[in-house]
Amino acid sequence: MTKFRILNDMFLNIIAATVPIVVLQILVFPNVANHISESSYGLLxxxxxxxxxxxxxxGTTLNNIRLLHSNKYSENNYVGDFMILVFIGSVLNIIAISIGTVIIEGGFNISNSLIVIAISIFALLHDYLMVEFRIKLNYKLILLDRLIVSFGYVIGMIIFIFTKNWYFIFLIAHFIGFIFVAFKTSLLKENRIKTPLFSFILKDSFLFLIGAFLLRLTSYADKLLLYPILGGASVAVYYSATILSKMVSLAITPINSVALSYLSKLNEKPKKLFWKVFILGVFVCFIGYFLSIILSGTILEILYPMFVDEAIKYIYITSASTVLHVLGSIIQPFVLKFCSMKFQIVINSVDVFIYTGLSLLLLNTYGLMGFCIGVMISKIIKVIMLLLVYATSKDEMIVLE
Incomplete structure (x- = not known):
């Protein structure tokens, strides 16, 4: 594993992540926003x-658990466990996504619910099956997958123009992505049997799922929290205020995917590498923040002229929150690989508690600006917790017991 190979893979993964982001944020979402009301856009x-x-x-939980323990399965010639976990995960997904859709839409619409369930199943299976590319360090196929998904977004947008149903944007993209990875990987053909590692993997998956859920909750819950409290219009304004910084962050965070893929091959805790990566991360985030501040006004004028006057007020705070989130995501793979899984739950639980409590408290007092400040403070605390956990944990990696 040469430095050139690692840098090349990071570059490919950044491009792979950037393409669908650009398609969604620059082409699809602004186009849709021009054809529907603020409230409907907030719902989207x-x-x-x-x-x-x-x-x-x-999907990401199953992906990362398989990646982290792939060597153990290979060493013992074990094949199994994961299709059982995929089935369990799919059932949980259907239940949770159905309840969530009804709550968000404020009622039960059978056609919309069925479409969202289908989208969620395709998304889950796609995210899991992608692990074969990561295990084999095949980032060219990951890039090709992202290009295909992006093409699906464009096709979905064209269908939206004629049907005015934006659900098809996500349905087409995730369906095409699933079909591609299903044909390019062999994981769906695996035996649906338990191996001697099943009990450990089930426990580890459960712990990882809780931590990953809490982590994702702090990444996307802002829109879900604001929608029932302030309505779709405020969600649209808030989302617009975070648009450029989110694009920058989503383009940077694929680095942690590559990092975890390579870290999964290591057997010792790399202290010097961690601090080098952290310092580089601070530098990259610093540049990303100022790029976001400088370019946001112009980008908003082009993409969301209907929201720019309101959204521009929050740019400094939302951009800071996003780059702090990116910095945390750069540290995360090291903590994930070399620290006990319980820390994932503790860190993310504290983060969700502070994030939700502080942002809602400040929202009630200072409105949307208070909410933004609360989110930023929670991100600062999260980075500090990650640094403390990695710096003070024992110098040994997680092993199967």
Missing amino acids: IAIYSLINIIPGTI
């Missing part, structure tokens, strides 16, 4: 967040 963002939280969490 809320449903989009729900999809990222529920199937996104379950």
Whole structure:
């Protein structure tokens, strides 16, 4: 594993993450916003967040657990466990996504609910199956997958123009993505049997799921919290205020995916590497913050002229929150690989508690600006907790027991 190979993989993964972001944020979402009301657009963002939280969490959990323990399965020639976990995860996903959709929409609409369930299943399976590319360090196929999903977003947008049903944007993209990885990987063909590692993997998956859910909750819950309290219009303004910084962060965070893939091959805690990566992360986030501040006004004028006057007020705070989130995500793979899984739950539980409590408290006092400040403070505390856990934990990696 040469430094050039690692940097090349990071570059490919950044491009892979950037393409669908650009397609969604620059082409699809602004186009949709021009054809529907502020309230409807706020609903779209809320449903989009729900999809990222529920199937996104379950699929990513299965993906990362398999990646982290792939060597152990290979060493013992074990094949199994994960299709059972996929089935369990799919059932949990259907229940959770159904309840979430009804709550967000304020009632039961059978056609919308069925579409969201289908989207969530395709998203979950896609996110899990992608792990084969990560295990094999095949970032060219990951890039190709992202291009195909982006094409799906465009096709979905065209269908939206004729049907005015924006659910098809997500349905087409996730369906095409699932079909691609289903044909390019062999994981769906695995035996549905338990191995001697099943009990440990089930426990580890459960702990990881809780931590990952709490982590995703703080990434997307802002829209879900604001929607029932302030309505769709405020969600639209808030989302617009975070648009550029989110794009920058989503383009940077694929680095942690590559980092975890390579860290999964290590057997010792890399102290010097951690601090080098942290310092580099601070530098990159610093640049990302000022780029966001400088460019946000112009970008908002082009993409969301209807929201720019309100959204621009929150740019400094929302951009700071986003880059702090990115910095935390850069540290996360090290903590995930070399610290006890219980720390994931403790850190993310404290984060959710502070995030929710502080942001809602300040929301009641200072409105949307108070909410933004509360989110920023919670991100600062999260970074401090991650640093303390990694610096003070024992110098040994997680092993199967």
